[in-house]
Amino acid sequence: MRLKPFLICIIFSHSLVAQKPVILSDYIQQVSISDMQINYLDDPACSTHPSELFSGMMDHHFSELDFSDPDDALLHALPGNCVWFRFYFVNRSTKQFAFHLQPNLFSEFSEFRLYQRFENGLITVRKSGNTLLPRNKDVNISGSDDLRVFLPPGESDTLYLRVLLSEESVLSDLTFTVSTQQSVLQKxxxxxxxxxxxxxxxxxxxxxxxxxxxxxxxxxxxxxxxxxxxxxxxxxxxxxxxxxxxxxxxxxxxxxxxxxxxxxxxxxxxxxxxxxxxxxxxxxxxxxxxxxxxxxxxxxxxxxxxxxxxxxxxxxxxxxxxxxxxxxxxxxxxxxxxxxxxxxxxxxxxxxxxxxxxxxxxxxxxxxxxxxxxxxxxxxxxxxxxxxxxxxxxIGLSERLNLLKRSKDVAQRRIIDQLRENAALKDKVTRELEDKVRERTFEIQAQKEQIEKQNKEIKYSFDYAKKIQNTVLPRHEVFDNLFGEHFIFFKPRDIVSGDFYWITHKDYKIYLTAADCTGHGVPGSLMSMLGITMLHEIVNEKNVSHSDEILNQLRLGIARTLKQEGKIGEQKDGIDMAMLIYDTRNRKLEFSGANNPVYIVRDGEMLEYKGNNMPVAYYDNMSDFTRYSIDMKQGDRVYMFTDGFPDQFGGPQGKKFKYRPFKDLLLEVHERPMEEQRRILNLIFDEWKGDLSQIDDVLVIGLRL
The missing domain is CATH 1.20.1070 (Rhopdopsin 7-helix transmembrane proteins)
Structure with missing residues (x-):
């Protein structure tokens, strides 16, 4: 029984001797560790304790390592597994040296632990690897994983290195060298x-x-x-x-x-x-x-x-x-x-x-x-x-900069020469122009006088056209007689207007319209004259008495007069208008509209009646105009208008006034006297327009029934 421990020690020592030693000396600064000098132990669970290794109990589990043909256990080791390497060092140097065990530079392993046992039985551990902070590494030089080895002169020792694998670890790429600390520091x-x-x-x-x-x-x-x-x-x-x-x-x-x-x-x-x-x-x-x-x-x-x-x-x-x-x-x-x-x-x-x-x-x-x-x-x-x-x-950039400077200098000289030529040419042209200017001055003066004369004649024509239009438009006395309280806010863009209003009275019915003809200025005024003439004929001569029929008849007359047949390239002129017929005996209001609505304010609320979405002219999808019959109450306010006010650009951002603010404005001022409403609308319009130009004729009519 006593022979058994002795035999085990012999077997362990034999296995250890079979491993070729790594010879260290003071004249070899660096030596690579070969296959025969390394044994390894696969430790998947990382459960092996260093004391088990130094006691010799695990020696028979170590195998030789062949870098050129690693075992399957090494090739298929998983992240988190451990592998132990055993080194047998013999120090033949005559002086005390510190050596570095060096895995290959930037090896992708989580941790290296080098264990060494001294004569007093103390086991020391030196650490390195990717997961360690630099201050916790045994040697902190350029991110390397060096581990120091201390071995007295003339002695030998067995060291164990535990390697913890990571996702990027490749065991077949792992190699080891041993260098003296002096050579490492010198390099x-x-x-x-x-x-x-x-x-x-x-x-x-x-x-x-x-x-x-x-x-x-x-x-x-x-x-x-x-x-x-x-x-x-x-x-x-x-x-x-x-x-x-x-x-x-x-x-x-x-x-x-x-x-x-x-x-x-x-x-x-x-x-x-x-x-x-x-x-x-x-x-x-x-x-x-x-x-x-x-x-x-x-x-x-x-x-x-x-x-x-x-x-x-x-x-x-x-x-x-x-x-x-x-x-x-x-x-x-x-x-x-x-x-x-x-x-x-x-x-x-x-x-x-x-x-x-x-x-x-x-x-x-x-x-x-x-x-x-x-x-x-x-x-x-x-x-x-x-x-x-x-x-x-x-050097190339300097040469390139010099080349650019030389190019700029050449270009500047060319520009200067060209400017000189231009100056000489300019003097010549100036002299020639001065002669021609003197010749042309007399002609221009004569043309100026002719243009001024023509402008006066055109201005006279416009003023006369305005007088004719004002004569055709109803006088305010007519409104005063037919309506107790009213206002007319009429602001043409030019001298003559494309917007017009028309009123007539037959028996106990009042016929009233606010209309916007295509265009403004002279073209718009011609259309307005045509519209007023046809309305007079339809209502007063043909005795058409319903608002929708009046618009239908007016559309037919305009299309016939302007020869509108729906052909490509023909004139698309027409009229947008609101047509009212007020029955004073029964207090009923008829309304029909062509693109224009009518607003009625009753008891502080605004009622909106929208017209048909088509003009009084030939239209691709024409149909009969719609007639609304509205019972009116004492104190109702009625507002008719064209699109000139809502479409006016202005304000801080130069945008349109729009219909929603226009409705709110009318609702806000409806309780004021009608003449005061007109002054407020005029003031608000001018403030909104500011320095911008008026873009269209403006017409707003307010009635209190």
Whole structure:
């Protein structure tokens, strides 16, 4: 029974010895850990405790790791699972050194925990990984996941590393190296020095060109500055310095998003710098399409980034689509910018040469970064290439600005020469004109006298026409005799009016109309004379005694007189009117209307009777006019009007007065004496019109029955 623990220890020690050790020495600054030097243990529930590992109880569960052909357990490990890695270190250095166990840069794992047990039995743990705050990491350098290892000279030790998987974790991509802390810090100092020099150059270029943009307002300078800023942000994220302040998150979508911004400003700068809108319009259209394609990729990358940041799973095909757009944008941007530059270089557009050379520097930097990525010069070749590109752009912008200045100088000299020629020509023309003016002055004076004479004759004709119209219109005495109280607010737009009112009395009935003829001025006055004549004939001679029949007869007479038959191109003149017949014996009111209503105010409420929606003229959908029969009460107010008042423009915003405010105005003043109502309407109309012109004739008739 006593032999059993001894046999177990032999078996554990044999399994441990089978694992190839990682040799550390003071003359090897960095060493990669190979397959034979790592054993792993799958721990899906993350339930294994470090004490179990250091006791040797779990040694027989560890397996060898083959990076080229990982086991299915590693390939199909799920997010939230844990995997343990065992390292056996032998320190052959003669001095005390601190070593760094380094997972590959920016590995996408939630957490690393490195456990080491010292001679006194104390187990220490050092942490790193994406989910940790930078201050809680064992080593906080450029967002790396380094873990320090302390091993005295001449000694060996077994360390266990627990890895917690995330959504983005790919175990087959995980590799390890061990470096001395001195070499790590030395590389970091060199890297920061190069980074500082690069950032300093970029900031100097930005500060140098900002005043040029402020003075010249040239968009190429703005896009140039934004291009530098975009690359600076991309470079700061690429180097990982941002993760010394914030926790790391998925870097691939961030890199794609920042690269899309970088490419967008590159295209905008190239389009503005080469001035393709004026120099190569066909290529300008292609560049615009490329800009919008890049914007689409930018939106897709931002969407993926936001979804992943909130924990939403993004399908792989969408991520691959974003990556494909990014690759096409990168390659296409360079091609679409370089080809126009080559075309313009052949056309001797000097700034295009600098643009071409600048992009050759960028291509050289990208090529060296890919081909020599294992060497120091290759790791920083992209920064060198962009620096040379931006410097070349700066020289090209200066040359372009000088070219613009020279072009402006040439244009100004041409303008000055042209102005001189124009001045000489102007003097010559002025002298010739002065001679002609003197000759024409006598003719103009004679023409002026002739025009003044004609104006006086026209004015006399209009005044005479007004007298005739005023003679035809009913006198106020007629209204005074037939109605106890009334007002007539009549305001022609011109000297003569297209609006008219007409009244007659037969037996115990009063016939009254307020009408608006098509047009105003002389044409409207002719129509009004025609309407008054026909109304007199229909009512007084033909003895038509109903309002609807009067309108029907009047429409027939106007259509016959104006030869209206519904043909295309014929005159559409007509009359909008309200026709009233008041039976004074029975106190009944007949009403028919053509596009015009009549308002009756009774006991503080307004009653509206609408006419037919057609004029007194030929109409496509003609029908007989409607007759309303209304019982009137003592004190009722009746208002007839044309559309001149409601349609008048004015007020603070120059809008129409409209019918609703017009009805409210009548309702507000209906209890006042009729003459006072007329003065109020006149005052309100003038105030509303203000400095604007009167657009139509105005007629409002008010009656108190």
């Amino acid at each position: 970091d100092r060199s890297k920061r020095l190069i980074f500082g020099i690069f950032v300093g150059i970029m900031l100097i270029m930005i500060l140098y060109h900002v005043p040029f943009y402020v003075r010249a307002r040239e968009t190429s300078y703005l896009y140039y500055i934004l291009y530098i800023l975009a690359f600076l942000v991309f470079f700061v994220h690429k180097e990982g310095y941002i993760y010394e302040l914030t926790p790391r998150f998925t870097s691939a979508p961030v890199n794609i998003f920042l690269l899309e911004i970088f490419l967008l400003f590159f295209l905008l700068f190239g389009r503005s710098y080469l001035d393709t809108r004026n120099t190569l319009q066909s290529w300008d259209t292609i560049l615009l399409l490329a800009v919008w394609f890049t914007v689409g990729g930018l939106i897709l990358s931002l969407t993926i980034l936001l979804l992943q940041g909130t924990g939403v799973f993004v399908p792989v095909f969408i991520q691959l689509g974003g990556l494909a757009i990014n690759i096409v944008s990168a390659i296409g941007s360079l091609f679409l910018a370089i080809v126009p530059a080559m075309i313009l270089t052949r056309e001797n557009f000097q700034p295009a040469r600098y643009f071409l050379f600048a992009n050759l520097f960028l291509i050289l930097g990208i090529s060296m970064n890919y081909a020599l990525k294992e060497y120091a010069i290759g790791k920083h070749s992209l920064e060198f290439g962009v620096t040379l590109q931006i410097l070349a752009f700066s």
